[in-house]
Amino acid sequence: xxxxxxxxxVRSLVxxxxxxxxxxxxxxxxxxxxxxxxxxxxxxxxxxxxxDWFFGYEEVQGLLLPLxxxxxxxxxxxxxxxxxxxxxxxxxxxxxxxxxxDVLGVDFSPVAVAHMNNLLEGGQSQTPxxxxxxxxxxxxxxxxxxxxxxxxxxxxxxxxxxKGTWDAVARGGLPGAYQLLSECxxxxxxxxxxxxxxxxxxxxRLPCLEQGSQGWTVTVQELGxxxxxxxxxxxxxxxx
Numbered sequence: 001x002x003x004x005x006x007x008x009x010v011r012s013l014v015x016x017x018x019x020x021x022x023x024x025x026x027x028x029x030x031x032x033x034x035x036x037x038x039x040x041x042x043x044x045x046x047x048x049x050x051x052d053w054f055f056g057y058e059e060v061q062g063l064l065l066p067l068x069x070x071x072x073x074x075x076x077x078x079x080x081x082x083x084x085x086x087x088x089x090x091x092x093x094x095x096x097x098x099x100x101x102d103v104l105g106v107d108f109s110p111v112a113v114a115h116m117n118n119l120l121e122g123g124q125s126q127t128p129x130x131x132x133x134x135x136x137x138x139x140x141x142x143x144x145x146x147x148x149x150x151x152x153x154x155x156x157x158x159x160x161x162x163k164g165t166w167d168a169v170a171r172g173g174l175p176g177a178y179q180l181l182s183e184c185x186x187x188x189x190x191x192x193x194x195x196x197x198x199x200x201x202x203x204x205r206l207p208c209l210e211q212g213s214q215g216w217t218v219t220v221q222e223l224g225x226x227x228x229x230x231x232x233x234x235x236x237x238x239x240x
Contacts, residue, residue, distance in 0.1 A: 049119050049126070050088040053164045054197060055226045057092025063221065063233060064159075067193055068099040071158050076100035076135050080157040082145035082184060083165030085112050090138060091119065091129060100135035106143040106151060116140040145169070146179045152187040160184050163197040166205075174208070181212045185236070194236040197223070205234055 050056070057064075071077050077099065081090050084105030094103050107113055117140050122128030129138065143151045145165055162184065170177040184194050198205060202220045209218045213236045223231040 049086075050091060051086045052088055053085070054199065054229075054231055055224070056088040057096070058088075059226055060089075060197070060223065060233070061092065061096065063195075063223075064093065065097065065099070067159060068097060068101065071192075076102040076133075076137065077159060078157045079103045079159045079161065080152060080187065081105045081161040081163075082148075082180070083107055083162065083168065084116070084140065085109070086115050087163060089161055089163060090116070090140070094131055094136055094138040095129055096132045097136065098132055100133045102137045103139070104151070104157075105138075105140045106145060106148070107140075108142065108144045110142050113140045113142045146176060146183055148183045148187050154186050155189045155192075157187050158189050158192045160188050160192065160194040161197075162195065166196050167198055167200065177208070178212050181209070185213060185216065188236075188238070190238045192238055196234040196236075197231060198234065199229060199231050202232060202234075205232070209234055209236060 068077055079090075079093060079101050081087070081103070084090055084107050087105075090103050090105040093101050105113075105116060119126065120129050120138055120140065131138070141151050145162075146169070162180075166177050166180060169180050188194055196205070196209070206218060206220060217235075217237045217239070219235045219237070221233045221235065223233055225231075
C-alpha cells in the first residue's frame, strides 16, 4: 500500500487543487524553483488571492489554535511556514488567530513571495490584511528552507509549519528532505512543535521522521477526508 501511495503521490497532491496545474506537475521535479515560479506566475481563477495544496487554513485551524493556546508563554508566538508558496496558512493565522502571533512565511520562489507581500500590503486595489490580534505580525521573505541561516537563528520559533514541502523536496531525493528537517529542528525551540502536513502514509513518513528527529517526540494525526482524500499531520515535538 505504501508503494502504491508513493507512486501516485503527485496525482493526489493535485487532486484537491485546481486541476489545470496537473499537466504541469506530471513528470516534473517538484524541487525545481523554476517550476514553482512558473506556477505562481499563472493568472488566478476568480477572486481567491491564495492557492493551497492539499487544503487551506480553515481545515486545520482546529489543530493549530489549541497549540497556540498552549504556548502562550511566548507572546507573540513565533511561527515559521517553510515553503509557504501562496498558501492561506500564514494569512489565516495572521488574520484569524485570537492569540498574538509573529508569522514568517519563507519560500524560494520570488514570485510567490512578491505575491504574498502584495496581498499583505493591499496592492492592486485590494484591502490590506488586518491582524486578528493587535500584537500580531506577518512577513514574507525569499529563502531556501534547506538553509534558513540568513533568516532564522537557532531555537527562535515555537511553531513550524510544512505543508507539502517535505513532499516536494523529497522528489529531488531524500537527502534534501533530511536537510530540510534538520534546518526546521535547528530553528525550532526545544519545547516547540513542527507540523508536516502530507498525504503520505504513516508507514512511509514516520520511519523517516523518527530517523531524522532523534531526541524529539514524533506522532501523527489523521485529517479529513477533504474532497475525498485523507491527509496526515505529523507532529515533531520537543520535550515538554
